[in-house]
Amino acid sequence: xxxxxxxxxxxxxxxxxxxxxxxxxxxxxxxxxxxxxxxxxxxxxxxxxxxxxxxxxxxxxxxxxxxxxxxxxxxxxxxxxxxxxxxxxxxxxxxxxxxxxxxxxxxxxxxxxxxxxxxxxxxxxxxxxxxxxxxxxxxxxxxxxxxxxxxxxxxxxxxxxxxxxxxxxxxxxxxxxxxxxxxxxxxxxxxxxxxxxxxxxxxxxxxxxxxxxxxxxxxxxxxxxxxxxxxxxxxxxxxxxxxxxxxxxxxxxxxxxxxxxxxxxxxxxxxxxxxxxxxxxxxxxxxxxxxxxxxxxxxxxxxxxxxxxxxxxxxxxxxxxxxxxxxxxxxxxxxxxxxxxxxxx
Amino acid sequence: xxxxxxxxxxxxxxxxxxxxxxxxxxxxxxxxxxxxxxxxxxxxxxxxxxxxxxxxxxxxxxxxxxxxxxxxxxxxxxxxxxxxxxxxxxxxxxxxxxxxxxxxxxxxxxxxxxxxxxxxxxxxxxxxxxxxxxxxxxxxxxxxxxxxxxxxxxxxxxxxxxxxxxxxxxxxxxxxxxxxxxxxxxxxxxxxxxxxxxxxxxxxxxxxxxxxxxxxxxxxxxxxxxxxxxxxxxxxxxxxxxxxxxxxxxxxxxxxxxxxxxxxxxxxxxxxxxxxxxxxxxxxxxxxxxxxxxxxxxxxxxxxx
Numbered sequence: 001x002x003x004x005x006x007x008x009x010x011x012x013x014x015x016x017x018x019x020x021x022x023x024x025x026x027x028x029x030x031x032x033x034x035x036x037x038x039x040x041x042x043x044x045x046x047x048x049x050x051x052x053x054x055x056x057x058x059x060x061x062x063x064x065x066x067x068x069x070x071x072x073x074x075x076x077x078x079x080x081x082x083x084x085x086x087x088x089x090x091x092x093x094x095x096x097x098x099x100x101x102x103x104x105x106x107x108x109x110x111x112x113x114x115x116x117x118x119x120x121x122x123x124x125x126x127x128x129x130x131x132x133x134x135x136x137x138x139x140x141x142x143x144x145x146x147x148x149x150x151x152x153x154x155x156x157x158x159x160x161x162x163x164x165x166x167x168x169x170x171x172x173x174x175x176x177x178x179x180x181x182x183x184x185x186x187x188x189x190x191x192x193x194x195x196x197x198x199x200x201x202x203x204x205x206x207x208x209x210x211x212x213x214x215x216x217x218x219x220x221x222x223x224x225x226x227x228x229x230x231x232x233x234x235x236x237x238x239x240x241x242x243x244x245x246x247x248x249x250x251x252x253x254x255x256x257x258x259x260x261x262x263x264x265x266x267x268x269x270x271x272x273x274x275x276x277x278x279x280x281x282x283x284x285x286x287x288x289x290x291x292x293x294x295x296x297x298x299x300x301x302x303x304x305x306x307x308x309x310x311x312x313x314x315x316x317x318x319x320x321x322x323x324x325x326x327x328x329x330x331x332x333x334x335x336x337x338x339x340x341x342x343x344x345x
Numbered sequence: 346x347x348x349x350x351x352x353x354x355x356x357x358x359x360x361x362x363x364x365x366x367x368x369x370x371x372x373x374x375x376x377x378x379x380x381x382x383x384x385x386x387x388x389x390x391x392x393x394x395x396x397x398x399x400x401x402x403x404x405x406x407x408x409x410x411x412x413x414x415x416x417x418x419x420x421x422x423x424x425x426x427x428x429x430x431x432x433x434x435x436x437x438x439x440x441x442x443x444x445x446x447x448x449x450x451x452x453x454x455x456x457x458x459x460x461x462x463x464x465x466x467x468x469x470x471x472x473x474x475x476x477x478x479x480x481x482x483x484x485x486x487x488x489x490x491x492x493x494x495x496x497x498x499x500x501x502x503x504x505x506x507x508x509x510x511x512x513x514x515x516x517x518x519x520x521x522x523x524x525x526x527x528x529x530x531x532x533x534x535x536x537x538x539x540x541x542x543x544x545x546x547x548x549x550x551x552x553x554x555x556x557x558x559x560x561x562x563x564x565x566x567x568x569x570x571x572x573x574x575x576x577x578x579x580x581x582x583x584x585x586x587x588x589x590x591x592x593x594x595x596x597x598x599x600x601x602x603x604x605x606x607x608x609x610x611x612x613x614x615x616x617x618x619x620x621x622x623x624x625x626x627x628x629x630x631x632x633x634x635x636x637x638x639x640x641x642x643x644x645x646x647x648x649x650x
Contacts, residue, residue: 032559056560102412128523178427187527190557197526313562
């Protein structure tokens with residue numbers, strides 16, 4: 001194992017952080033409608049359309065996009081290492097399916113319930129994300145139970161039960177979709193496709209707190225993750241408690257994914273693609289790969305969401321379409337260019 | 346010989362009786378067709394059939410067909426987008442009527458292959474809706490019923506147009522879902538209804554019939570009226586949803602309405618009433634004064650909002 005090069009660490013993360021900051025500023029200023037920045041900042045008090053576009057419609061979206069993009073990419077990195085499978089992604093754990101089902105049940109049964117925050121002092125938010133998060137927790141528990149093999153979390157079992165659980169949930173969702181009201185079904189379809197639309201800073205703050213905590217925790221496991229990619233036995237011989245590590249990573253990433261899907265629906269492709277792209281560019285040392293993927297995921301989703309708002313304006317495209325549409329060819333291009341190197345986890 | 350003669354007479358008698366019976370049958374068939382059996386593949390079609398007076402000939406409807414009340418009791422042939430082929434065929438219908446944008450074209454072709462007469466009508470615009478009423482009436486053999494119904498709807502339209510004629514046009518947003526925000530776009534008959542009601546759809550320049558709109562677009566276009574017509578709309582919720590965007594005139598002036606209505610959303614014979622509902626929301630002042638007995642259409646110019 002190579003010693004971590006501190007200069008490379010600082011350089012790569014510094015460049016990505018600068019790019020992320022630039023992207024956030026640019027994406028806040030870009031959109032389907034014109035925004036006069038000076039007018040937006042001149043009067044923040046009351047009923048200033050430019051200020052509302054900037055601070056209520058765009059900024060929370062951009063902040064949420066960075067958190068979700070980063071979180072998805074980071075989860076993708078650790079899941080690919082944990083499952084020893086290059087195809088692993090956050091959509092595979094079964095948690096996302098559970099979250100979708102929870103959210104949909106929330107949408108169908110009580111579409112207009114609002115949760116008062118701190119007794120209504122901090123306003124009210126839709127209860128759908130909470131329903132989705134409950135669904136994520138339930139599915140996480142179920143998948144975990146089914147993946148235990150002789151008392152240990154087994155990667156193959158985890159992968160299979162996750163995938164099968166998700167397809168089962170997909171069937172339940174299609175069933176619900178065919179028995180509900182026509183217009184409700186249309187709304188549900190839009191919800192399923194995922195969107196970063198939000199105006200609630202409270203939700204954004206909650207997701208940021210959640211994701212940063214989970215991310216830092218995963219980052220701290222970077223060295224062990226490096227070892228586990230050598231194979232479970234090798235890692236064990238090198239002193240990694242693989243059983244405990246697998247369990248912890250599964251639970252941490254599931255909780256992160258559950259929270260992310262709850263607020264933004266299924267935004268695919270980032271968790272699968274960004275880790276591979278970053279591996280091709282900076283190598284597969286998880287101590288560097290994790291923060292770099294987080295930052296790159298944030299940059300990517302930030303721009304994807306801006307494109308989703310602008311491309312077919314005034315209509316907003318589901319952001320998942322953009323991530324797959326631009327991410328897929330770019331990934332294939334990288335794969336082709338770096339074809340001489342063998343892909344490793 | 347006598348025996349032979351008797352035999353011939355008997356034969357002639359039987360034959361003439363047979364011919365008589367047959368001709369009687371044909372004559373019956375020609376003068377009054379045996380009652381038609383119709384299967385409707387859309388709620389709007391069901392409404393049209395009942396409004397035209399063909400309700401008693403409808404033998405199958407979709408699970409979404411809930412108007413008029415009699416339609417609820419009719420046998421169901423499946424959903425709106427996914428009717429069951431067997432259920433439709435089992436009704437042995439003479440006519441199957443669906444909607445070109447909703448009915449699965451593959452299913453429609455399969456029904457035709459089974460020998461069913463399938464008609465798909467287009468309901469993309471108000472004109473489409475009116476001409477589809479006429480064409481259904483023609484198809485079922487009483488064009489005059491279609492003309493009458495279309496005349497009635499046109500009268501309702503004229504009445505509303507007259508009322509809002511002098512009112513200033515108000516920019517309007519009509520949504521069917523809030524999370525995410527799904528609204529009426531340009532290629533939608535409701536877009537026309539909004540215009541006829543004296544409003545102007547802020548998403549009317551979009552090419553889609555329905556679209557997901559980002560919040561910033563709503564703020565930038567500053568609608569003067571926001572109507573949420575989707576299922577499960579509740580007044581309080583809709584107002585709260587927009588409450589933090591005080592720059593939108595509709596929010597400031599309390600013109601955010603949650604108004605759940607099939608008359609607005611369904612492209613059927615009740616669009617005249619739907620138009621009135623939209624007009625009452627966009628220009629309540631035009632209707633309030635009529636109630637007080639002031640001349641219709643006069644005096645609702647008001648101050649330009």
